[in-house]
Amino acid sequence: MISKLETKKDEYPRPVEGERQAFMYGNEVVVWAALAAGAECLYGYPITPQNEVMHYWSRLAPDYGGKFLQTEDELSAGFATLGGIMAGARCFSATAGPGTILFQEPLAMAEMMRIPIVLVVQQRGGPSTATVIYSQQEVFLTIFGGNGEGLRIVYSPGSHQEMYDYTLKAFDVAWKHRFPTLVLGDGYQAKMRERVLLYDPAARGMEIEPTVPFVGLPGVPGVDREPAHWRNAFSVEEELYEELEPIINDYYRIAPSLMEKEEGYLDGAELILTGHGIVGRAVRTAVKELREEGFPVGFFRPLTLRPFPGKDLIRILDDCPRLLVVESAQGQLAKLIRISIGGELDHRVQMYPYFRPGLGISAEELVEEAKAILNGKREQKQEKEFSMSML
Amino acid sequence: MKSMPDSWRRETKPHKFCPGCGHGLVLKALGMAMDRLKIADRTVFGVDIGCSLLAWDFFNADTIQTHHGRTVPVIIGAKRARPNLVGIAYMGDGGGYAIGSQHLINATMRNDRILIIIVNNTIYAMTGGQMAPTTLKGQKTETSSRGRDPKYEGFPLRGPEMVASFAPEGAYVARGSVSHVQRLARYLERGLENQLQDRGISVVEALSTCPTNWRTNAEDTWKFLEKEMTDYYPVGELVSPFKRDTQKEAADLETCH
Numbered sequence: 001m002i003s004k005l006e007t008k009k010d011e012y013p014r015p016v017e018g019e020r021q022a023f024m025y026g027n028e029v030v031v032w033a034a035l036a037a038g039a040e041c042l043y044g045y046p047i048t049p050q051n052e053v054m055h056y057w058s059r060l061a062p063d064y065g066g067k068f069l070q071t072e073d074e075l076s077a078g079f080a081t082l083g084g085i086m087a088g089a090r091c092f093s094a095t096a097g098p099g100t101i102l103f104q105e106p107l108a109m110a111e112m113m114r115i116p117i118v119l120v121v122q123q124r125g126g127p128s129t130a131t132v133i134y135s136q137q138e139v140f141l142t143i144f145g146g147n148g149e150g151l152r153i154v155y156s157p158g159s160h161q162e163m164y165d166y167t168l169k170a171f172d173v174a175w176k177h178r179f180p181t182l183v184l185g186d187g188y189q190a191k192m193r194e195r196v197l198l199y200d201p202a203a204r205g206m207e208i209e210p211t212v213p214f215v216g217l218p219g220v221p222g223v224d225r226e227p228a229h230w231r232n233a234f235s236v237e238e239e240l241y242e243e244l245e246p247i248i249n250d251y252y253r254i255a256p257s258l259m260e261k262e263e264g265y266l267d268g269a270e271l272i273l274t275g276h277g278i279v280g281r282a283v284r285t286a287v288k289e290l291r292e293e294g295f296p297v298g299f300f301r302p303l304t305l306r307p308f309p310g311k312d313l314i315r316i317l318d319d320c321p322r323l324l325v326v327e328s329a330q331g332q333l334a335k336l337i338r339i340s341i342g343g344e345l346d347h348r349v350q351m352y353p354y355f356r357p358g359l360g361i362s363a364e365e366l367v368e369e370a371k372a373i374l375n376g377k378r379e380q381k382q383e384k385e386f387s388m389s390m391l
Numbered sequence: 392m393k394s395m396p397d398s399w400r401r402e403t404k405p406h407k408f409c410p411g412c413g414h415g416l417v418l419k420a421l422g423m424a425m426d427r428l429k430i431a432d433r434t435v436f437g438v439d440i441g442c443s444l445l446a447w448d449f450f451n452a453d454t455i456q457t458h459h460g461r462t463v464p465v466i467i468g469a470k471r472a473r474p475n476l477v478g479i480a481y482m483g484d485g486g487g488y489a490i491g492s493q494h495l496i497n498a499t500m501r502n503d504r505i506l507i508i509i510v511n512n513t514i515y516a517m518t519g520g521q522m523a524p525t526t527l528k529g530q531k532t533e534t535s536s537r538g539r540d541p542k543y544e545g546f547p548l549r550g551p552e553m554v555a556s557f558a559p560e561g562a563y564v565a566r567g568s569v570s571h572v573q574r575l576a577r578y579l580e581r582g583l584e585n586q587l588q589d590r591g592i593s594v595v596e597a598l599s600t601c602p603t604n605w606r607t608n609a610e611d612t613w614k615f616l617e618k619e620m621t622d623y624y625p626v627g628e629l630v631s632p633f634k635r636d637t638q639k640e641a642a643d644l645e646t647c648h
């Protein structure tokens with residue numbers, strides 16, 4: 001009979017002692033965060049631009065008792081990750097683009113069975129194989145991609161520091177709430193080098209929720225305890241509904257406590273700029289510069305895309321109903337915003353789209369765009385480019 | 392033969408398979424093998440989507456029912472995370488040879504220490520009797536209404552032979568049949584022993600029956616299994632790392648029913 005995990009974590013050194021300044025790639029940051037969070041297994045399949053997550057993990061993790069498997073595809077990676085988690089290990093994976101599509105199947109199983117999988121997505125251009133470089137086109141796929149209700153938690157960090165912080169946090173939140181938790185990065189963040197402060201979560205008093213096995217429990221099943229029988233297939237509609245309702249209720253009960261955002265320069269603002277991830281960072285920089293030049297602008301940067309911090313945005317738009325939505329996609333964030341602000345406000349808000357699917361966006365171009373809007377040189381765009389009816 | 396292996400969960404019997412279904416017999420053989428090795432307390436039993444899912448509460452063993460074709464990776468993930476667990480992946484021929492075939496091939500290449508059981512009933516049963524990779528030449532199904540034509544649909548897949556063709560050292564590959572439950576149980580026991588001894592992967596195909604989708608009576612069901620199926624899919628061990636101790640043992644295995 002076995003009751004404990006065979007990984008003897010205590011025999012290995014702590015991956016990050018105290019604090020350490022570093023200058024590294026985003027993919028490397030992900031690995032250090034996973035190690036610091038006590039991750040034990042990475043099962044993954046190569047795809048650019050997340051490859052280095054696997055490279056660094058397979059190189060570094062064995063020193064800390066970590067295991068690695070390069071699987072035959074993302075279906076295998078995802079389902080093996082679920083198997084490892086159900087066996088009680090802190091497993092995670094990383095992917096991008098077409099890999100994110102294949103990951104929908106294991107993510108859907110995780111939503112139904114409350115399996116705390118952590119997945120890092122480094123967005124690349126789409127649709128299809130497109131580019132291996134960059135985009136923000138995997139937002140809908142990441143938050144609503146499965147055949148279900150989007151019962152997931154999705155962080156969108158904008159810097160390497162946030163990448164570290166939120167990857168660490170993802171391991172805590174996933175196991176605490178038992179919903180799939182995703183960190184949505186992109187190819188620029190993955191491949192860019194930047195300063196980051198790595199820290200041992202324990203040294204900051206941060207506790208990462210411990211793992212709990214679903215199977216391989218102590219005792220003889222049927223003698224000392226009931227066997228653990230896990231399933232996701234049900235015979236009739238009512239049976240499914242009965243199973244699903246408490247999961248959905250749980251999700252919406254915890255959702256308010258999970259929402260995160262950053263906002264700034266709202267006083268007297270006549271235009272709000274919004275963007276997430278690395279674009280949110282350009283938005284913040286642009287707003288700072290514009291304010292320095294005396295232009296009345298503010299910013300709102302969602303850090304969780306699911307659940308979306310809509311109520312904060314509603315409060316902001318109540319005072320200033322003009323919004324410049326900036327994203328490297330054709331309105332995925334904009335649609336999220338329209339869904340979440342909804343109702344009367346939806347119709348009162350003037351939205352200005354700045355959609356560049358698959359293209360990088362700089363603070364400089366946003367400064368120009370905001371000035372043009374404030375100087376009345378931009379119409380609020382409708383129909384073709386941006387319309388709720390096109391959803 | 393005991394009517395019910397100890398590892399079966401009595402509370403969930405009678406089981407949910409149709410009368411005359413072979414799944415119950417495969418699981419009987421598996422139960423016997425688990426009893427002999429006394430491993431129920433550290434087994435993780437994985438079931439696919441297909442009629443195998445009806446076994447989600449079948450054993451007094453921790454069980455995960457996963458998606459169609461994905462049982463192999465789930466069990467591999469658990470086994471690699473906790474090597475002391477005994478991993479069993481149980482699925483139909485659609486799950487094993489069609490939608491999940493890449494997992495079967497790669498798990499074999501890696502020699503993953505799990506037991507894969509593929510139930511060959513020549514058909515997609517749960518979805519109502521469509522053609523499977525194992526559907527026999529000329530066999531009529533819902534999606535081969537004029538009989539499987541090798542010109543268009545290819546020849547039936549001999550899974551264990553395929554696996555055996557590149558099985559790495561330490562692998563165990565066999566094909567049993569529900570017409571010989573004792574022998575099937577021996578194969579499954581060997582497959583499990585192979586895992587317990589950390590030698591390599593074990594793949595056991597079980598020829599099985601589906602009277603519901605075959606639309607056969609008891610007599611024709613058995614005839615189809617013992618004649619048509621067994622002619623094309625020969626029963627026996629294909630690859631074994633076990634040394635046959637004596638001629639007698641070999642003879643035993645061939646004669647036991």
Ligand SMILES: Cc1ncc(C[n+]2csc(CCOP(=O)(O)OP(=O)(O)O)c2C)c(N)n1
Nearest residue numbers: 440441442459483484485486514515516517
């Ligand atoms: C991704 C996916 N595709 C298709 C299905 C539908 N489906 C359910 S069971 C099954 C086939 C079952 O046949 P087999 O694996 O041979 O098992 P059996 O029912 O014969 O035991 C299919 C295609 C599914 N559940 N998931």
Ligand code: SF4
Nearest residue numbers: 408409412442516601
């Ligand atoms: S449909 Fe066929 S395989 Fe499925 S339970 Fe019935 S007899 Fe068995």
